[in-house]
Amino acid sequence: MPFLNIIYLFIYLFIYFSRSAKGLSEEGQVLLQFKNNITDVSHQLTNWVATDLLPCNWTGITCTGSSVTNINLSNFNISGEVPEGVLGQLTNLTALDLGNTNMGGYFPLDLLNCSNLMTLNLSITYIGGPLPTMISQLTKLQILDLSYSNFVGTIPDSLGELPALQLLNLKAANFTGVLPSSLGKLTNLTEIYLGLANFTLAAIPSWFASFTKLKTLWLRGNLLNGSIPDIFANLTELVSLDVSENQLTGSIPLSLMELPNLEVIELYANQLSGELPATIGNLRSLSQIDVSQNELSGAIPESVTTLANLSIFHLWQNNFSGSIPPGMANLQALTEFVLFENHFTGSVPGNLGQNCNLTRFDVSTNLLSGPVPAHLCDGQQLIELIFFNNMFSGMMPDVYGSCMTLARVRFEINKLSGPIPDGLWGAPEMLILTAHNNMLNGSIQPTIRSALNLGTLDISSNWFVGPLPQEIGNLLLIQKLSASGNNLSGSIPPQLSDLSRLNWLDLSQNAFMGGIPAALGNCSHLSTLNLSMNLLTGPIPSELGELSSLTVLDLSHNALTGEVPSILSRLPLENLDVSYNNLSGVLPPGLLPVTDAKGNPYLCDVASNCEASGQQTSSKSNGVMVSAVVGTFVAAMIVLIVGSCCFYRRYKIFNEQRKGLLQNASWHLTSFQKVTVKEYEIAEFCNNPDNVIGSGGSGKVYKAVLSNGQPVAVKKLGWGEMKGDALHDHGFRAEVETLGKIRHRNIVKLLCCCSNNESNLLVYEYMPNGSLGDILHSTKGGTLDWAMRYRIALGAAQGLEYLHHDCLPQIVHRDVKSNNILLDADYEAHVADFGLARVLETTTITTWRGESMSAVAGSYGYIAPEYAYTLNIGEKSDIYSFGVVLLELITGKRPIEAMFGEGVDLVKWVMDKIQSTEGLYEVLDTRLGRAAHDDMILMLRVAVLCLCRHPNNRPSMREVVQLLVEAEPKSYEEKFNSKSNISDSIWQGTATTQMKNIAKDMTNKTKATDTMNYIVATPNFLGL
Missing domain, CATH: 3.80.10.10 (Ribonuclease Inhibitor)
Known part of the structure; x- marks a missing residue:
C-alpha cells in the first residue's frame, strides 16, 4: 500500500505541474488586462487573479464550457475608460453589461469583433461620443441599452441593420437630428425607448x-x-x-x-x-x-x-x-384617483374607497359639492387626501382621525364646518395639513404633539377657539404655521422658540393677550412674523433683532408700548408694520423707508420735533440754546463766505460748465425703491475712475455715496449698439424689467435707473464684501468657514427659488456664477446681474426645454451641456450653473483651472475624483478643517444632483433649497449623538423622505421618478 500511495502522489504531482505550466487561459489574461485598465473602487474584483487556470468562477464572469460568454459588471463601483482592443478578443462573448457604472470613454470599436454578442448594456455610464456606423456588424444583437449615457450626434442608419434586435433603449442619451427611417426594419422589436432626447x-x-x-x-x-x-x-x-x-x-x-x-x-x-x-x-x-x-x-x-x-x-x-360616475366606486384595483383642475360638478360617490385600497385622492380645484366621502381610507393606505378649492360642506368624517398613513391633507377653501378629528391633528406621517378658509371650529388638540413630521400647518380663516397648545413646540420640522383669522386666545406659547426651522409664523387676527415672547428670537430661519390684530401688550422684545432672516414683521393693531428697538434696523426687513399701537420715542432712522408707524401718537421719526409731554425743557432754556446755536451758525457762515470769495473767481467758470453739462444732459430717472437720488450727482461719481469697483463685459461698476450718506453701486452701460438688425443694449432692458418688479432678500435691490442719450445708469444697493467669486478665489477665501459658505449657498438658492417658483411669469437668470452672487456686510448672499435674464411664459414651460435662444449666453464653465448644443433655456440650465457654484464652495477652485488638465473643467475633475473614497476627500477645500468634511459631503451630493447630464434628472430649485436645509451643518454634539452615519443621512434619512414628498408635489412625475430611481439604483453614489 505505501508503494501505491507513492505512485498516486507522483501521478497527482505530474497532473498538477502539467496544468500549472499552462497557466491562466488566454481569455483570463484578456480580462486581467481589462481590470488593469480600470479602477476597482470597492474592490469587487479581488478574485480576478492570475493563479487561476480559468476565469469562470470570477465575479461577474460566466462561461460556457471553458469560454467566457457573459460579463456582467452592472452596478459595480468601477471607473475609467473602456480600453480599446481588449474585450474584442473574447470572440465567444454573448453578453456585456457595464450598466450603472462610472465607466467612460468612447464606444470600443473592437467589440465589433464579438460577432456572437446578443446583449450590450452601456446605460447610466459616461461612455459616449458618436455611435459607430459599423455597429451593424453585430448581427446577432438582441438587446442594446445606451440609456442615460453620453452618446451624441445622430442615430446612424446602420442601426436599422440589426435584424435580431428585440430591445432598443436610447432613453435620455444625447442624440439629435431625426429618427432614421431605417429603424422601421427592426421588425423583431418588442421594446423601444427613444424618449428624453433632443430630436428635431x-x-x-x-x-x-x-x-x-x-x-x-x-x-x-x-x-x-x-x-x-x-x-x-x-x-x-x-x-x-x-x-x-x-x-x-x-x-x-x-x-x-x-x-x-x-x-x-x-x-x-x-x-x-x-x-x-x-x-x-x-x-x-x-x-x-x-x-x-x-x-x-x-x-x-x-x-x-x-x-x-x-x-x-x-x-x-x-x-x-x-359628474363623477358612481360606478368608479366599484373598481377594486383603483389606487390613484387624481382629477384636480377641471370643471367636475356634483358630489363624489359616497362609497368610493370602500372596495379598493386608495393611496392618492386629489380632486382639488373643481366645482364639487356635498359631503366629504367617508371611505377613502378604508384600505388604510391613503397617503394624499386633497380636495381644496371646491364647495364641500358638512363635517370632516371622524374616521380620518384613525388614518395613520396620511401624509398630505389639503381641504382649504371649502364650506366645511365642525372640528378637525382629534387624531388628524397628530397623524404621525403628516407632512402638510392645510384647512384654511372654511367654517371649522373647535380647538387645536394637544394630540398635535405626535405630528413629528409636519412641515406646514395652515388653519387660517376659520372659527377655531382656545389657546395655541404648548405641544406645538414638538413640531421640530415645521416650516410654516398659519392660524390667522380665528378666535384663538391666551398667550403666545414660548415653546414656539423650539421650532428652529420655522420660516413663516402668522397668528394675526386672533385674541392673543400678554407680551410677545422674547424666545421667538431663537427661530433663526424665520422670514415672516405676523402678530397683528391681537390684544398683545408690553414692549417689542429686542431679541427679535436676532432673526437674521426676517423680511416681514407685522405687529400692527395691538396695544404694544415702549420704543421700537434700534437693533431691528440690522435686519433685512422689507416691510415693518407697527401701526396702531401705543409706541413712543424715536423710530430708528434705518427703519424709516420700510416702516408703517401711523396710529402711534407718541412715536415720531427723526425729522419731527418729538415734543411729547414731559420731555420739554423750560422756554427760557430753549431760548438760550436757540440763541447760542443761531450765533454759532452765523459766525460760521461769515467765515465760510469770506473764505469762499478767495476761490470764487478761480473755479467759477469750471464749476458752471461741469454742473451745466451734468444737469442739462436730459436725464430720465425711474425709481423702484424709496430713495432720494440726484441724477447729476450719480453721473459725477461715474466720471471719476477712482470710484470703479468692478467691471465686466457690459460696463463698469462705480461706488457712489448719495447726499444722505447711503452708499450705492452704479453700473454704467452704453446706450446701445447695432448688431445686425438688432439694438444691443448690454442687458439694460432685461435688468430693469427683471429687477424693477421683484422683491426678495436674496436678490440684489435695483434702487433706480437713470438714462440719457449717451448712457444708462443702474443704481443698486451697495454690497461691501463684493462677489463670492472674488473672495472665494483670493487669499481671503480661507476666511469663509464652512458655516458661512453654507449660509451663502442657501441664500443664493433661495433667491433663485424665488425667481423660478414665485415669480409670474417665471424668470430664468441664465448667468448664475459665483461672480454674480454678491455679499453684504453680514456675508448674506444676493443674486445679481440680470443682464441675460429671460422671462418665460408659464404656458410654454412643460419640460426643461423652455425658450429657444439665438446664441449661447452665459459664462464658460457654468453653461449646462444641453444649452450649448440646443440653445434652449429653462430653469434647469440655472440649476446646472448653481451646481457649479456649489462645487466652487466645496472645492475652493474655479470652474476652469490649469491643474485640471486640457479640456477638463471643475465638474469633470470632481466627477472623476469622487469615484474613490480617497479622491472624494481630495476635492474638499484644504483651507477648511477636517471637522467640516461630513457637512461638505452632504452639500456635494446636492451639487451632483444639480449637475445631472439630462435636465429632467436635475431637481427643481425648490427641491435644492429643501435638500440644502437638510444639509445644514451640525454641531459636534449633534454629530456625536446622531444615530446614523452623517455621510449617509441626507439620502437614507430625512432628506430621502423629503425628496419623495417633494416629488409628489411635482406636476412632472417623470422628472421626480427618474431622479429617485437613479439615486436608488446607484449604490456607489459618491463612492460612499
Missing part, C-alpha cells in the same frame, strides 16, 4: 406601423408634433404606450381603444383636445391611464367603470366636466 421637431413616423411585435413603445419628451396616428392600430401586441411630454395635438384616436393587450396609456403634457373616447371600456387589460395636462373636455365615459384592472386614473389639468 417632427411627427410620429409612419414606419412605426412595422413594429407588429412591439409590446412597449416609449417616446416621451421627443419634440413630437402633429396628431396621434392610426398606425398604432397595427400594434396589436402593444402593452404600454407612452408619448407624453410632446407637442401632440388633435383628439385621442378611436383606434387606440381597439388594442386588446394595452395596459398603460401615457399621453400627459401634450395639447390634445376632444373627449375621452366612450369606447375606452374595450381596453379590458387597462391598468393605468394618464391624460393630464392637455385640453381634453367632456365627461368621464361610463364605460370606464367596467375596467376591472384600472389602478391609476389621472385626468388632471384639463377641461373635463360633468
Whole structure:
C-alpha cells in the first residue's frame, strides 16, 4: 500500500505541474488586462487573479464550457475608460453589461469583433461620443441599452441593420437630428425607448406601423408634433404606450381603444383636445391611464367603470366636466384617483374607497359639492387626501382621525364646518395639513404633539377657539404655521422658540393677550412674523433683532408700548408694520423707508420735533440754546463766505460748465425703491475712475455715496449698439424689467435707473464684501468657514427659488456664477446681474426645454451641456450653473483651472475624483478643517444632483433649497449623538423622505421618478 500511495502522489504531482505550466487561459489574461485598465473602487474584483487556470468562477464572469460568454459588471463601483482592443478578443462573448457604472470613454470599436454578442448594456455610464456606423456588424444583437449615457450626434442608419434586435433603449442619451427611417426594419422589436432626447421637431413616423411585435413603445419628451396616428392600430401586441411630454395635438384616436393587450396609456403634457373616447371600456387589460395636462373636455365615459384592472386614473389639468360616475366606486384595483383642475360638478360617490385600497385622492380645484366621502381610507393606505378649492360642506368624517398613513391633507377653501378629528391633528406621517378658509371650529388638540413630521400647518380663516397648545413646540420640522383669522386666545406659547426651522409664523387676527415672547428670537430661519390684530401688550422684545432672516414683521393693531428697538434696523426687513399701537420715542432712522408707524401718537421719526409731554425743557432754556446755536451758525457762515470769495473767481467758470453739462444732459430717472437720488450727482461719481469697483463685459461698476450718506453701486452701460438688425443694449432692458418688479432678500435691490442719450445708469444697493467669486478665489477665501459658505449657498438658492417658483411669469437668470452672487456686510448672499435674464411664459414651460435662444449666453464653465448644443433655456440650465457654484464652495477652485488638465473643467475633475473614497476627500477645500468634511459631503451630493447630464434628472430649485436645509451643518454634539452615519443621512434619512414628498408635489412625475430611481439604483453614489 505505501508503494501505491507513492505512485498516486507522483501521478497527482505530474497532473498538477502539467496544468500549472499552462497557466491562466488566454481569455483570463484578456480580462486581467481589462481590470488593469480600470479602477476597482470597492474592490469587487479581488478574485480576478492570475493563479487561476480559468476565469469562470470570477465575479461577474460566466462561461460556457471553458469560454467566457457573459460579463456582467452592472452596478459595480468601477471607473475609467473602456480600453480599446481588449474585450474584442473574447470572440465567444454573448453578453456585456457595464450598466450603472462610472465607466467612460468612447464606444470600443473592437467589440465589433464579438460577432456572437446578443446583449450590450452601456446605460447610466459616461461612455459616449458618436455611435459607430459599423455597429451593424453585430448581427446577432438582441438587446442594446445606451440609456442615460453620453452618446451624441445622430442615430446612424446602420442601426436599422440589426435584424435580431428585440430591445432598443436610447432613453435620455444625447442624440439629435431625426429618427432614421431605417429603424422601421427592426421588425423583431418588442421594446423601444427613444424618449428624453433632443430630436428635431417632427411627427410620429409612419414606419412605426412595422413594429407588429412591439409590446412597449416609449417616446416621451421627443419634440413630437402633429396628431396621434392610426398606425398604432397595427400594434396589436402593444402593452404600454407612452408619448407624453410632446407637442401632440388633435383628439385621442378611436383606434387606440381597439388594442386588446394595452395596459398603460401615457399621453400627459401634450395639447390634445376632444373627449375621452366612450369606447375606452374595450381596453379590458387597462391598468393605468394618464391624460393630464392637455385640453381634453367632456365627461368621464361610463364605460370606464367596467375596467376591472384600472389602478391609476389621472385626468388632471384639463377641461373635463360633468359628474363623477358612481360606478368608479366599484373598481377594486383603483389606487390613484387624481382629477384636480377641471370643471367636475356634483358630489363624489359616497362609497368610493370602500372596495379598493386608495393611496392618492386629489380632486382639488373643481366645482364639487356635498359631503366629504367617508371611505377613502378604508384600505388604510391613503397617503394624499386633497380636495381644496371646491364647495364641500358638512363635517370632516371622524374616521380620518384613525388614518395613520396620511401624509398630505389639503381641504382649504371649502364650506366645511365642525372640528378637525382629534387624531388628524397628530397623524404621525403628516407632512402638510392645510384647512384654511372654511367654517371649522373647535380647538387645536394637544394630540398635535405626535405630528413629528409636519412641515406646514395652515388653519387660517376659520372659527377655531382656545389657546395655541404648548405641544406645538414638538413640531421640530415645521416650516410654516398659519392660524390667522380665528378666535384663538391666551398667550403666545414660548415653546414656539423650539421650532428652529420655522420660516413663516402668522397668528394675526386672533385674541392673543400678554407680551410677545422674547424666545421667538431663537427661530433663526424665520422670514415672516405676523402678530397683528391681537390684544398683545408690553414692549417689542429686542431679541427679535436676532432673526437674521426676517423680511416681514407685522405687529400692527395691538396695544404694544415702549420704543421700537434700534437693533431691528440690522435686519433685512422689507416691510415693518407697527401701526396702531401705543409706541413712543424715536423710530430708528434705518427703519424709516420700510416702516408703517401711523396710529402711534407718541412715536415720531427723526425729522419731527418729538415734543411729547414731559420731555420739554423750560422756554427760557430753549431760548438760550436757540440763541447760542443761531450765533454759532452765523459766525460760521461769515467765515465760510469770506473764505469762499478767495476761490470764487478761480473755479467759477469750471464749476458752471461741469454742473451745466451734468444737469442739462436730459436725464430720465425711474425709481423702484424709496430713495432720494440726484441724477447729476450719480453721473459725477461715474466720471471719476477712482470710484470703479468692478467691471465686466457690459460696463463698469462705480461706488457712489448719495447726499444722505447711503452708499450705492452704479453700473454704467452704453446706450446701445447695432448688431445686425438688432439694438444691443448690454442687458439694460432685461435688468430693469427683471429687477424693477421683484422683491426678495436674496436678490440684489435695483434702487433706480437713470438714462440719457449717451448712457444708462443702474443704481443698486451697495454690497461691501463684493462677489463670492472674488473672495472665494483670493487669499481671503480661507476666511469663509464652512458655516458661512453654507449660509451663502442657501441664500443664493433661495433667491433663485424665488425667481423660478414665485415669480409670474417665471424668470430664468441664465448667468448664475459665483461672480454674480454678491455679499453684504453680514456675508448674506444676493443674486445679481440680470443682464441675460429671460422671462418665460408659464404656458410654454412643460419640460426643461423652455425658450429657444439665438446664441449661447452665459459664462464658460457654468453653461449646462444641453444649452450649448440646443440653445434652449429653462430653469434647469440655472440649476446646472448653481451646481457649479456649489462645487466652487466645496472645492475652493474655479470652474476652469490649469491643474485640471486640457479640456477638463471643475465638474469633470470632481466627477472623476469622487469615484474613490480617497479622491472624494481630495476635492474638499484644504483651507477648511477636517471637522467640516461630513457637512461638505452632504452639500456635494446636492451639487451632483444639480449637475445631472439630462435636465429632467436635475431637481427643481425648490427641491435644492429643501435638500440644502437638510444639509445644514451640525454641531459636534449633534454629530456625536446622531444615530446614523452623517455621510449617509441626507439620502437614507430625512432628506430621502423629503425628496419623495417633494416629488409628489411635482406636476412632472417623470422628472421626480427618474431622479429617485437613479439615486436608488446607484449604490456607489459618491463612492460612499
